[in-house]
Amino acid sequence: MPAHHHLQLRCLVVDDDLDIRESLQSYLRGFGMSVEVAAGAREMQRRMTAEDFDVVVLDLMLPDGNGLDLCRWIQTHHARSAVIMLTAQGDPISRVLGLEMGADDYLGKPFEPRELVARINALQRRMGKGAREVQTGRRVSFEQWTFDRVLRQLESPAGVMLALSNAEYRLLSAFIERPGRILTREQLIELTRAPGVEINDRSIDLAVSRLRQKLGDTPPRLIRTLRGEGYLFDVKLLSSS
Numbered sequence: 416m417p418a419h420h421h422l423q424l425r426c427l428v429v430d431d432d433l434d435i436r437e438s439l440q441s442y443l444r445g446f447g448m449s450v451e452v453a454a455g456a457r458e459m460q461r462r463m464t465a466e467d468f469d470v471v472v473l474d475l476m477l478p479d480g481n482g483l484d485l486c487r488w489i490q491t492h493h494a495r496s497a498v499i500m501l502t503a504q505g506d507p508i509s510r511v512l513g514l515e516m517g518a519d520d521y522l523g524k525p526f527e528p529r530e531l532v533a534r535i536n537a538l539q540r541r542m543g544k545g546a547r548e549v550q551t552g553r554r555v556s557f558e559q560w561t562f563d564r565v566l567r568q569l570e571s572p573a574g575v576m577l578a579l580s581n582a583e584y585r586l587l588s589a590f591i592e593r594p595g596r597i598l599t600r601e602q603l604i605e606l607t608r609a610p611g612v613e614i615n616d617r618s619i620d621l622a623v624s625r626l627r628q629k630l631g632d633t634p635p636r637l638i639r640t641l642r643g644e645g646y647l648f649d650v651k652l653l654s655s656s
Contacts, residue, residue: 423449424539425467429459429485430474430501439472442528448535456480463493470535473518474501483516490517497538499531514606515585517592555591557650558637560630562587569629577629582607582622590638590648599645 426448428439436452443450451468453459456479459471471489475482486498500518514521520534555562559572567584569577579587585607589598598606600616607622608614623638623646630637639647 423447424469424535425449425451426470426472426535427451427453427459427462427468427496428472429453429455429477430472431455431476431478432474435474439528439531443532443535446532456485459485460488463489463496467493468496470497470499470538472499472501472531472535476503483512486516486518499534499538501526511608514608515588556653557591557594562591564588564591571631579629580625582618583626583629586619586622586626590646591652594648594650594652597641597645597647603646 424447426443428436428443428450429452430436430439431454433454436454440450440452451462451466453462455477459473459480462468463471473482473485473489477485482500486500489496489498497519498517500521502521502523519538522531522534553563553565555564561570562568563570567579569579569587571577586603589603589606600619603619604614604616607619623640626632627636627638632638637648637650639649641647
């Protein structure tokens with residue numbers, strides 16, 4: 416059942432620190448959320464198999480599982496659940512990897528619980544109250560194009576294989592995970608930033624323009640520019656394998 420059908424936002428907090436689990440559970444409940452907790456990967460998977468959650472607050476370092484692998488598992492099996500990843504302070508690599516693996520946001524520890532509430536609320540607005548397109552497979556098709564996310568290849572409607580640069584790959588992944596949504600340049604910078612690489616609005620515009628060239632993007636455009644707002648990937652996605 417799509418998340419926007421239940422009135423209460425349902426949240427799962429996954430952290431091996433008992434204090435964090437208990438304090439976040441009572442804090443988030445104070446904001447009217449329904450909150451469950453899990454101490455590790457196996458408990459998280461058991462809970463998610465039993466019920467649906469709108470948001471999973473996931474610690475990157477768990478004793479029985481890697482947050483990045485779990486993030487991918489959530490994307491594959493529970494694509495409607497948004498993921499906010501908790502990372503150790505100042506660890507940009509895991510943060511970027513987290514976003515590439517499908518996390519929707521991240522928060523460095525230690526953090527103010529109020530900040531987590533703000534991030535959850537922002538995510539819900541961005542996702543239309545948690546209803547998220549389900550495209551989970553390795554291969555995704557749109558407008559007769561096929562994108563293989565593991566081989567990082569784009570196959571044209573004519574069957575031609577195009578290799579993507581890292582920047583183009585990250586940009587297309589960001590669009591594919593959020594079809595039909597306006598993405599500001601700031602969001603795209605956050606979603607496509609590579610470790611140790613400074614990027615700005617100009618580099619996003621250049622990456623969009625290179626990706627458009629690869630897509631032979633003549634009107635009607637697959638990547639639409641919305642003046643003063645950002646970009647929108649205007650396609651219907653089909654997920655395969």
